[in-house]
Amino acid sequence: MNKLVLSYVVLILFPILFILNYTSRLNREIIIADSINEKLALTNNLSNTLNNHIAHIEGISNQVAYNSQMLHFLSTPFEMNQEELNNYTNAILPFMSNLRGLNKYAIDSISIYSTNETIPETWNYFLHASNITDFAWYGAFIESSEKEKWLIGDNLGSLGINVHERHTEYMAYIKKLFDTDGAYLGLLIIQITEKSFVDNILLWVKDEENIFLINKKERELVNAKSFDEDFGIDTFFRILESGREYRYDHDTIITFKELSNIDLILFYKSSIDQANEAFKHTMKIMRSIIIVSSILLILVIYYIVKKTVGDMNSIARTMIRAASGDLSASVETTRMDEVGQIGESYNVLISRINTLIDKVVEKEMAQKNAQLNALQYQINPHFIYNTLDIFRMKLEISGEVETGNAIATFGKLLRYNLKGRDQYTTLIEEINQVENYMDIQKFRLGDNIKWHCDIPSELANQKVVKLILQPIVENSIIHGYRGYGTCLTISIYIKRYDDRYDIYIEDDGNGIDPDKLQYINHEFKISKYDRMRDKIIDRGIGLTNVNLRIKIFYGNAYYIKVESQKGKGTKVIIPIQLEGELDV
Numbered sequence: 154m155n156k157l158v159l160s161y162v163v164l165i166l167f168p169i170l171f172i173l174n175y176t177s178r179l180n181r182e183i184i185i186a187d188s189i190n191e192k193l194a195l196t197n198n199l200s201n202t203l204n205n206h207i208a209h210i211e212g213i214s215n216q217v218a219y220n221s222q223m224l225h226f227l228s229t230p231f232e233m234n235q236e237e238l239n240n241y242t243n244a245i246l247p248f249m250s251n252l253r254g255l256n257k258y259a260i261d262s263i264s265i266y267s268t269n270e271t272i273p274e275t276w277n278y279f280l281h282a283s284n285i286t287d288f289a290w291y292g293a294f295i296e297s298s299e300k301e302k303w304l305i306g307d308n309l310g311s312l313g314i315n316v317h318e319r320h321t322e323y324m325a326y327i328k329k330l331f332d333t334d335g336a337y338l339g340l341l342i343i344q345i346t347e348k349s350f351v352d353n354i355l356l357w358v359k360d361e362e363n364i365f366l367i368n369k370k371e372r373e374l375v376n377a378k379s380f381d382e383d384f385g386i387d388t389f390f391r392i393l394e395s396g397r398e399y400r401y402d403h404d405t406i407i408t409f410k411e412l413s414n415i416d417l418i419l420f421y422k423s424s425i426d427q428a429n430e431a432f433k434h435t436m437k438i439m440r441s442i443i444i445v446s447s448i449l450l451i452l453v454i455y456y457i458v459k460k461t462v463g464d465m466n467s468i469a470r471t472m473i474r475a476a477s478g479d480l481s482a483s484v485e486t487t488r489m490d491e492v493g494q495i496g497e498s499y500n501v502l503i504s505r506i507n508t509l510i511d512k513v514v515e516k517e518m519a520q521k522n523a524q525l526n527a528l529q530y531q532i533n534p535h536f537i538y539n540t541l542d543i544f545r546m547k548l549e550i551s552g553e554v555e556t557g558n559a560i561a562t563f564g565k566l567l568r569y570n571l572k573g574r575d576q577y578t579t580l581i582e583e584i585n586q587v588e589n590y591m592d593i594q595k596f597r598l599g600d601n602i603k604w605h606c607d608i609p610s611e612l613a614n615q616k617v618v619k620l621i622l623q624p625i626v627e628n629s630i631i632h633g634y635r636g637y638g639t640c641l642t643i644s645i646y647i648k649r650y651d652d653r654y655d656i657y658i659e660d661d662g663n664g665i666d667p668d669k670l671q672y673i674n675h676e677f678k679i680s681k682y683d684r685m686r687d688k689i690i691d692r693g694i695g696l697t698n699v700n701l702r703i704k705i706f707y708g709n710a711y712y713i714k715v716e717s718q719k720g721k722g723t724k725v726i727i728p729i730q731l732e733g734e735l736d737v
Contacts, residue, residue: 173443180435188425189399192408199354199364200410200419206350207326207414210260210343213252214301214328217265217341223248227330227338231271249278260345261323265330267339282339294327295337301328303415305368305375324350347375365420375417389420464492468499480507516705576706581613583622587645590623594630602630604643612647612654615732618706621699625658625725628696633662633723653711656727665717677713680704696725703727 217223226245231237252263266282274280285291294302304325324345330338351366366375372390392400393409400407409420464486474482480503484496584606591604604626626643634641644659665673677700700713707730717723 169443169447173439185401185425188423189401189406189408192406192421192423193399196408196410196419196421199421200412202354203350203417203419204413206345207412210326210345211301211414213260213263214326214341214343216252218328218330220248221333224330224332224338227265227267227269227272228332228336230269231273246275246278260343261349262342262344264342264344265339266342268337269339285340295329299329301326303327305371305416323347363422365422367418367420368416369411369418370416393418461492464488464496468492468496472499475503480510576619576702577616578619579613580608580615580617583617583619584608584645586620587622587626590626591643598634598637601637601639602634602641602643604645606644607646609647609649612649615654615729617729618702621703621727622656622658624695624699625727629658629660629662629723629725633660633664635663653728653730656729657724658727659722659724661722664719664721664723665715666719670715670717673715677715680712681709699727703729 222244226240231241249263249265264278264280266280266285268282270281270283272279272281290304304327324347326343326345328341330341332338347366351364354364367373367389368375389407389409392407398408404425406423406425407421408423409418411418468484468486471482471484483500483503486493486496488496587604587606591602594602622645626645629643630641642661644657646657646659648655648657673696676697680697680701681704696713696715703711703713707728711728711730714726714728715723716726
């Protein structure tokens with residue numbers, strides 16, 4: 154046992170020391186990879202926030218561009234009458250004010266530069282398009298197929314479209330307006346400050362000085378910052394053009410994301426120095442933990458090995474007792490590990506052996522009782538056969554050929570029932586026995602009884618328990634036949650499955666009451682052979698007898714099932730194991 158403990162220590166402690174050094178390098182790589190993924194995810198979140206800003210502003214512009222009342226107002230000459238003034242003050246101006254009320258992202262101004270110069274210029278909402286036609290960007294935009302565009306930085310600062318202070322920190326969204334017939338009505342211009350555009354994303358990060366917005370078209374910074382000396386804007390665009398999503402160099406991570414519908418790129422620069430310090434501190438703690446854990450490990454392994462070896466010795470002693478013939482010995486264990494499973498498996502094995510022994514004893518007792526019963530009633534069967542032959546010949550001499558044939562058939566039935574000690578026969582012999590029995594019944598009932606049989610040829614020589622079909626056919630005639638003047642048809646057929654086949658005996662007779670049918674099926678399912686009371690003999694050769702013998706020879710999972718409808722007929726189903734799978 155001591156050698157086993159030492160082996161465990163060598164095999165576990167040394168690998169742990171090796172793994173510690175290996176994981177120190179691996180963990181650093183993981184920290185770098187996790188930091189990169191974290192920064193990429195943060196950059197995506199920041200860009201999504203900015204894209205939401207953009208989508209919000211574009212959504213406001215769509216409310217104007219698709220408002221039928223506004224388009225009608227812009228396309229219709231304005232007249233200074235009471236009705237026009239009421240519409241202007243009660244509908245148009247409140248609508249524009251409400252758009253400012255939707256100002257979720259600090260919009261600086263919303264203006265419509267209309268080609269309809271009959272509309273009065275009011276509060277920076279409605280201005281004439283002639284105010285901006287002199288700017289260089291206007292003519293090119295109007296003549297282009299573009300419907301909207303963003304203006305950023307110096308381009309916007311030179312426009313002079315804002316009535317407030319003009320400087321380079323404004324951004325503007327410009328959208329062409331058309332009436333329902335496609336006629337040009339003017340421009341909608343929404344202005345925001347670059348600061349308000351960026352402020353909301355700064356809530357996500359602590360190092361806001363490392364957040365940059367870059368004008369992709371002008372290749373310059375938007376939010377009035379500058380890169381450090383080691384990293385210029387040209388370096389950034391080389392990374393962008395390379396197709397990579399990030400750059401990692403000297404514990405610095407650079408991530409970026411292009412924004413939607415606008416020539417802006419979000420740029421985020423961060424360091425993993427803090428993560429490195431945390432990693433070094435963690436490694437110190439891990440080394441201390443491993444030293445303490447190693448000592449505890451040795452103690453725990455010693456205890457586990459000692460306990461396991463003791464339990465294995467107990468199981469071995471129990472097995473030796475079983476090998477010497479004491480099958481009552483069982484392993485007592487409360488363990489849930491592999492040793493406990495060995496003990497439980499051994500207990501299950503002993504239980505199954507005892508069960509199989511009991512079943513073998515039951516079958517032997519059943520066979521002996523059946524043989525004694527048969528011997529008790531044979532009464533010199535050769536004498537009976539000879540006597541029946543004398544009767545048959547006498548009847549044939551006197552012209553009673555049909556009666557003589559019936560007696561000969563009865564003799565065949567008797568020989569089949571009493572011959573040999575084997576409890577098995579073939580399926581075709583069972584069918585022949587039924588045929589002999591039906592010949593006798595036809596002698597009694599004539600054409601009032603009919604039967605047919607459909608048995609697959611490949612199953613003809615399958616072994617079955619002897620005398621299981623004729624008693625059920627007899628039961629169908631006794632309980633199903635309605636009397637003279639009526640006809641009873643009996644059918645025998647088979648359905649085959651993977652590991653068994655079912656024999657169906659079906660008649661169109663009286664049927665069975667539902668309550669009685671339920672009781673019969675319940676009894677068939679739960680019934681067991683009682684060798685102390687010899688139930689198999691006391692109950693005769695009926696369905697109960699057949700059911701009990703099937704259970705004895707095939708197992709309790711095999712039992713007769715009965716289906717019936719009162720006045721329509723009955724179906725008896727006998728399950729039989731395929732040859733080679735008998736539970737004997």
